[in-house]
Amino acid sequence: MSSIRLYFQVLILFFAFSMKAQTTDSLKLESKKSVSLESYRQVFWDNLPKPHNWTNDYENLFSKEEETKLNQIISDFEKETTVEIAIVTIDTFKVSKEKLEDLSLHIARTWGVGKKEKSNGILIAISKGYLKIRIQNGDGIVLFLSDDETAKIIRNEIIPYFKKEDYFEGTKAGILKLIELLRKRL
Secondary structure, three states: OHHHHHHHHHHHHHHHHHHHHHHHHHHHHHHHHHHHHHHHHHHHHHOOOOOOOOEEEOOOOOOHHHHHHHHHHHHHHHHHHOOEEEEEEOOOOOOOHHHHHHHHHHHHHHHOOOOOOOOOEEEEEEEOOOOEEEEEEOHHHHOOOOHHHHHHHHHHHHHHHHHOOOHHHHHHHHHHHHHHHHHHHO
């Protein structure tokens, strides 16, 4: 009887140590994944891809036809006013939720959205994964469009469509509202 008891105690101890080792290995793996993800994000930050058009969809929210339509709206407005509007969608692998706003500003500056002498660029950064959207206005745009107004555009024009997962219509509605307000004020 005592040998069976001893056998089970040894078996339980072996099992406990095995579980602890697996837990430790899992924690080490999670830590490595976290470091690896942060390294990937830093590489993305340091080596931003060049914009390929006004719409740069790294989260695959838009079809090619939708991208073409957004690019055409923006291109027509840029020809009319010189105001440049860029759209970037950013997946959660490229940035943490806390740094999305910083990354959007970094992208706007690195890409040079807007005419340099006028600082008349607008960057719309969208992260479906984080359920966040940011509109970065250049200094020349802030004279005509306040942060409160862009927040209202996000709330009233964009978010209702995004809640229905219609990212194209929401983005288009936001751009058209920005254009409408800027046409009146430029």
